[in-house]
Amino acid sequence: MNNLVRIADGRWPRGLFSDVDGILRGFYDSPVSTWNTSADRRRLAMDVVEDDTAYVVTADMPGMSRDEVSVTIDKNVLTISAEPKEEVSHNERKVLRHERYSGKCARSFRLGEDIDEDKVSAEYRDGVLRLAIPKKAAVAPRQVEVKIN
Numbered sequence: 001m002n003n004l005v006r007i008a009d010g011r012w013p014r015g016l017f018s019d020v021d022g023i024l025r026g027f028y029d030s031p032v033s034t035w036n037t038s039a040d041r042r043r044l045a046m047d048v049v050e051d052d053t054a055y056v057v058t059a060d061m062p063g064m065s066r067d068e069v070s071v072t073i074d075k076n077v078l079t080i081s082a083e084p085k086e087e088v089s090h091n092e093r094k095v096l097r098h099e100r101y102s103g104k105c106a107r108s109f110r111l112g113e114d115i116d117e118d119k120v121s122a123e124y125r126d127g128v129l130r131l132a133i134p135k136k137a138a139v140a141p142r143q144v145e146v147k148i149n
Contacts, residue, residue: 044080044107055111055133062127069129073117080129081106114138 045060059080061069069082083104114135123130 044082044105046080046107048109050112053135055115055131055135057129057131057133059107059129059131060127061124061129064127066124069124071122071129071131073111073115073120073133076111076113076115077108078111078131078133079106079108080131 047058049056049058057078057080061082064082064084068084069080072079072081081104084102111133112135116134116136119134121132
């Protein structure tokens with residue numbers, strides 16, 4: 001149970017030197033180590049779904065309060081970031097494993113050119129952020145009759 005493997009990008013972390021890398025990484029991270037890298041721990045898990053009228057973004061942000069979460073849209077780039085407060089550690093205790101990240105984490109991606117930034121709505125409940133980003137109404141081409149003399 002100590003050697004759990006998190007597959008962040010769909011590939012198994014197995015290579016010619018992966019076992020040696022895991023052992024050496026343990027010397028730098030902690031005496032008890034997993035395959036997780038610090039970048040994996042900071043990454044926010046997200047789902048993005050598009051339909052005809054809107055984009056819906058769902059992001060898992062466990063353990064973060066509403067005040068620690070920030071959402072911005074700038075030039076059609078959506079950025080979700082959070083900075084959880086670091087818990088006070090007790091000096092009389094020896095830390096055997098430290099996997100919970102307590103720094104800033106963020107994800108950004110480009111949305112379509114057709115978003116209506118003024119009508120974005122957000123809901124944050126039970127550590128899950130849900131964004132509804134509506135698309136602008138499509139302008140239907142209109143046909144104009146021109147008289148030819």
